[in-house]
Amino acid sequence: MFIGRQQELAALEKLYTSNKFEFAVVYGRRRVGKTALLTHFIKEKKAIYFMGVESNAKQNLVNLSKNILEYSTNLPTEGIFESFQTALDYTFQLAKTERIILVIDEYPYVARSTKSLASTLQLLIDKYKEESKLMLILCGSSMSYMEDHVLAYKAPLYGRRTAQIKVLPFDFATTFKYFTHFTNEEKAIIYGITGGTPQYLLQINDSLSIEDNIKNTFLNPSSALYEEPENLLKQEVREPALYNAIITAIATGSSRMADIASKVGEDTSICTSYLKNLITLGLVKKEVPYGEKNSRKSVYSLADNMFLFWYRFIPKYASIIARGAADLAYKRIEPFISDHMGKIFEEICTQYLWHLLLTGKSHVDFVDLGRWWGTDPTTRSQTEIDIMGEQDNDTALFGECKWTNEAVDLGVLETLLHRSKLFHYHHTTLYLFAKTGFTNGCKERAKELGNVVLVTFGDIVKEIEQE
Incomplete structure (x- = not known):
């Protein structure tokens, strides 16, 4: 079942219908659904799809040749081009008379095995861009490679692309529509433990309970998700052990640089470099209080719900899980699921506010949203605000x-x-979000104040269902 990705598909369709040379870069984390997006897009279109493999140049050239020759009716399919340049040159020429899409998926694998590939593409794009109707799509999961070697200013292909699409995990609204048998609350919990990564959602069975799903995936040593975070890190970084330690520190409550460094036993300078890489991978986010630029107040949190859930609970109970005691492990995790959902609900509410803004229903035309924390001068204590957004x-x-x-x-x-009232704004709107509802006293005070919007989780669900 293909769901979501309307914005990405619309962008690709716009490029396709231009009927001139286009070059799109599609990138995003592993498991996020890039291949599914491109497969859906090229369906019923004239397209050559080539998946790079982590092998040598010869093997990738053989595979590319086969894909091109299977498309073409002019050459025998058992042939092989003498080089990537001749194979790609042939494809550019083929597209002189008709609209053809060439997808090179997992481009980093091919480019690493063929150092001159980027320069070859640069040469051919410059040669044929005025006369070829080729729509070239380079797709990759290695975030650092795509950003440094394809999108960066110094990269050979810089200035040639006509579009780039960063594929992100689904938001809650899209994840909500993926399942039909879960209750609304169960859908929120599933989003809280898997995030919106399509490959993780595929592991969930909405005919089973939340408990059984957690046992079958996170608490089952033979499941696809059991070792997923560690395996993903091994594919992306050279020293997964320290990355694991940093992520675990954040997942278990350390948010400031000094605390993280202390927890993992490394200097802050080393942790800074590792955190930067985790941010690039989309696994960690760095925040400062809304409206401020003071890096001394920076905090780090996990940007992926599945990683947050996994690193908070699974390593802690790994010995129990390894012995097949899923029931015992779940019994120890279950009391903390509601607490885990606290931050997830903030994320869902933030997405809801963005939806209101984009559909013209927001009481405040804010330009951004974020968290705020700092000192309350009246009590001289630390305080925080879950969501804050400024219009002016x-x-x-x-x-x-x-x-x-x-x-x-x-x-x-x-x-x-x-x-x-710790701020200087004359016009404020207060949004109070609740899982279930509000007391009569709260409702009466909200009515009296006149600038309060009370929103239940059910209200958020209704808005999603009306989309």
């Missing part, structure tokens, strides 16, 4: 998110009201 120097929104089974009470609203 006079108008902003503030949000608080509560994933609890109890109705959110008046105290939560009064706290958010107080924190909003």
Whole structure:
């Protein structure tokens, strides 16, 4: 079942219908669905699809030749081009008379085995771009390679591409629509433990309970997800052990550089370099308080829900899981799932606010959203705001998110009201998000204030279902 990716497909279709030479770079983390996107896009179109393999130049040339010759009716399919340049030159010429798509998937594998490939493509693009109707798509999972050797200013192909598409995991709204048998709350929990990575979602069976799904995937040594984070790191980095230690430190509560470095036993200078790579991979994000640029207040968090869940729980109970005691491991994890969902619910609420803005339903025309933390001068204590967004120097929104089974009470609203007054805005809108609902006292106070929007998880679901 193919879902989502409307924006990416629309971008590719626009390039395709131009009927002139186009060169798109499609990149994103492994398992995120790039190949599925491209396979869906080229369906029923004239296309040559070539998947690079982690082998030598000869093997990749043989495979590319076979794909090109299978498409062409003019050459025998058992032939092989003498070089990548002759193979690609032939394809460019073939596209002089008709629209053809050439997809080179896992481009880094091919480029690493053939050092001159980028320069060859540069030469051929410059030679044929005015007369060929080829739509060239280079796709890759190695984020660092694609950014450094394809997209970067110093790369041979810089300035030749006509588009680039970074494929990201699904948001909650798309993940929500992927499953039909889960309850709404179960869909949120699944998003909280797998994120929106399509390959991870495929491991989930919505005919089973959350408990059984967790046991079958995360607590089963033979499952595809059991060693997935560590395997992915081994494919992407040279020293996975230290990366593992850094991710574990963040997943278990360390967010500031000094704390992370202390936890893993390395200098901050070393950790800084490793964290930069994890940010590039899309696994870690660096934040500063909303509206500030002070790097001394920077904190790090895991950007991928599955990694957050896995590193928080699986290594801790690895010995139990290895002995086949999935029931015991789940019993120890289950009490903390609601706590894990706290940050996930903030993410879902943030996505909801962006949806309101993009559909013209937002009370505040904010330009960005983020978290804020700092010192409350009235209490001289540290405080934080889950969501904050500024429209201008006079108008902003503030949000608080509560994933609890109890109705959110008046105290939560009064706290958010107080924190909003730590800033200089004259016009504010307070968004209070609740998993279940609000107490009568909270509703009455919200009505009295007039600038409060009360949103339940059910309201978010209704908005998704109306899309």
